[in-house]
Amino acid sequence: MTTIIRNVRLLDLDRQEGMTSTCDISITGGRIAGIGECLAIPEGAKLIEGNGNLLMPGLVNGHFHSAVNHMKGRLPSLPLEVFMLYECPELDVLRPTPREAYLRTMLGCIEMLRCGTTSVQDDCFFVPRPEPEIIDAVAQAYVDSGMRARLALDQPEVSELEKLPYLRELLPDDLRRELGRPSPTSRDDLLGLYDHLLSRWHGAAGGRIKAAASCSAPQRVSPEYFAALDQLSRDHDLPFYAHMLETKLQRVFGRECLNGRSLVRHTADLGLLTERMNVIHAIWVDDADLDLLAESGASVAHNPVSNLRLGSGVMRWRAMQDRGIPICLGVDEAIADDAVNMWSVMKTAALIHCITETDYERWPNPREILRAATTGGGHAMREPMLGQISVGAPADLNLIDLGTIAYVPLNDLPRQLVHCESGTSVLLTMVAGEVVRDGNGLTRIDEGTLLAEAREIFERKIGHMNEADRTVARYLPYYRKMYDLACEQDVEMERRVPHALVEGNRAPTPWPVGRSAGRPYQ
Template identity: 30%
Template sequence: MNAPELSGEMIIRGGTILTMDDAATVWDDAAIHIRNGVIVDIGPSHTIKAHETGCRTVDAHGCAILPGFVNAHTHLAMTLFRGIADDVHLQDFLRRVVAEESETLSPQRVYTGALNACYESLLAGTTDALDMYWFPHEAVSAGRDAGLRVHAGEAFANFPTPEHTSVETKLDSLNAADRRVPWLMPHSVYALTEDQLSRIAASAQELGARIHVHAAENEGELATVRAQHGTTPIEVLHRTGLLSSRTVIAHAVHLTDNDISLIAEAGASVAHCPWSNLKLASGIAPVRALLDAGVRVCLGTDGAVSSNTLDMWTTMRLAAVLHKWRDHDPASIGSRAVLAMATRHGAEALGIPGGGVLAPGMPATLQIVDLSGPHHSGVGDIWSQLVYSTHPGDVRDVIISGVSVVADKKVVSEDVRRPALAQ
């Protein structure tokens, strides 16, 4: 692919397009016409024509074209700690990680760890990441420099943090700020009092912020929350006002029937993180029951310290296979369902306008996946091919709002991207 462009026209031609629209439309030998970062036409290749001289054509023969992935729960800068707390339960994991964070983290280190995570994510087809971590502005800055869209906000916890700022100080600062705050991130209900949780909910309402929170991750957490609050983590979120259509709950592994009903009634989303849940022996989220209740389920990798990878491809594959076993039903969660979780459902949960779907009028945010490798031979169904056979290394190009951020399997440098963004 040539140098990225935002203005003018571009046509991606010859690939198989998965639009991820309501009808799960797929076109073979198809094309996407992009102008000024927006899709203006999409369909069979012979129907898509350029209307201006100088229109750039991208050859996608032998490739699949689909929306970029949305990583709906991660801690980007935890690439710094990959491997320091493997093969332990969640509570031991947290003790090790919190101690390491307190001793070593600084804004600059968060930027460095997040920048590496952004590159890892982009090369695997991820265009958006919901990041919960300390010094959130550093992760956003790293995303801007790398080309990844990082969605972040202030995190709150009463345990010692590298920011050395109290929950009350953060809340007072938020309430005094005359600005829109995109996200507020209470770490968990066990890390805060109910009064603090209620104040965060009130601030979110006042500032128009979305909420991201860990909840119901393992049995140890349930016992702690019951001792502190007398009920389940989901019920605490409900009674403190934190459970709403603007809430993304990470994990949601151990849920009662009432918990599922509360999540569904609130319109909240769940970020399913199968790798870290299995690796920490936390359990398996009841995804089929959540879907049956009408809950939007998306996918997250969690941080590289607990999952060791930010790869949404293996996250999709594990999610699909895991629930076949859990539900004793090979059709429980199919390839179409997990692709929707990784794309449009994640975009909906994060409130990304027009995200996760390829259609006229939508932002041109997509990935082009090379299907020529030997591990793709003999596959007859494109959905199965992508979910069960594709590797991160198959991602050839990534485009975000019409700007190339990965070209020919290499991250496009900032000095090349920046002029296109400025147009």
């Protein structure tokens, strides 16, 4: 079936005004088939009136963890290592049913599609361990929603003590034994689950759903499993997700546990830093790391809101742009952003780097930000032409109402898209040529019924989550000490605003003590 979108202006970041004059666009077989003035409307074609509004590529959420979509707002801002202690402990009490996994994934799909995010890279983790029926539930939600998705199994393979510095020495014997146990899912089991993901879901829904590979982070897996995943990525041309140097503590890990090498250098020395890799966060990198990334062709997934929420620091945007390192933008996860909205991610990315450079000509410009959220995401996903509006590109598109207050008056389109838009001006969203969201809401699902079911089910899970909090609270004093030790180290760089700039000579506020529910603080 052919669809004609008539009388629209196309986003064109190479033009001074940021868009074309009005034209028509034809879509066939899920891809853009033609662009021009007054295109003929074939018999039986679907006609969409653009009314002179803007047609732009769908946004690409370049990094996401769907497993905690139901936990938005649950945790306070905490350093990553403490945050993860409460976010994803490998406890049976948190095991989801397939329906729960489906609903929590669908919560993210609904929020993304409402705001014009059409594609997502889901680096999905599974608590307490991945299982075929849970993988199936996550993938089925993406199929049903109409989104385009890459799905990976983000699962550590080694024990907690092997992932972190200092902890082995800090823990008492009983807790050291607990955290010294290997992951509940072995390397062979994990590779078998990847076989399941690939055989059942890779290329599903007309190619909208595809697999990806993930080691979670280099220090969370053995070199053997890391290499096996790389081979899987190579054999099937999959993006490969790896969190690297998100925090200062991870920089310290390299010095303490990798003979002084950074995680980027460690990965390169293993021969596993390639153009297929998405290096996630990459905050505490030095020039040598950036040179390695540029040489490899790897993409960097930038998650500025999450980086602020967890106090991780500010990524080196301009240094990466100067080296030609591809950048995509991501939400990271609902629990570390509290929204799944790429417009807020774009605005934050456009602003946060302005405090890291005195030369204002080197601050991010909106066109760079928009490219990162569209073509940058498509490049990271290894989806040719995704994020473009050109003949042959996937028809993943947003129709933006230029009559809303965000664009009245229209002074500079790219700036207003990045700084003024929140997603409320999206009139219509299309994925692979199908309208998946229009003025009446999402077209493929009963949004109200799903939200009501999710509300009821996840309210019943609060007791289980509180029980998990109480269980892991036993580790909190030792994780805090580990964090403090890492903060004290001189790593010859700073990616956070120094205390002196914001607190003068005042001592930092003491760490609050957890309350009865086992939470780090309320």
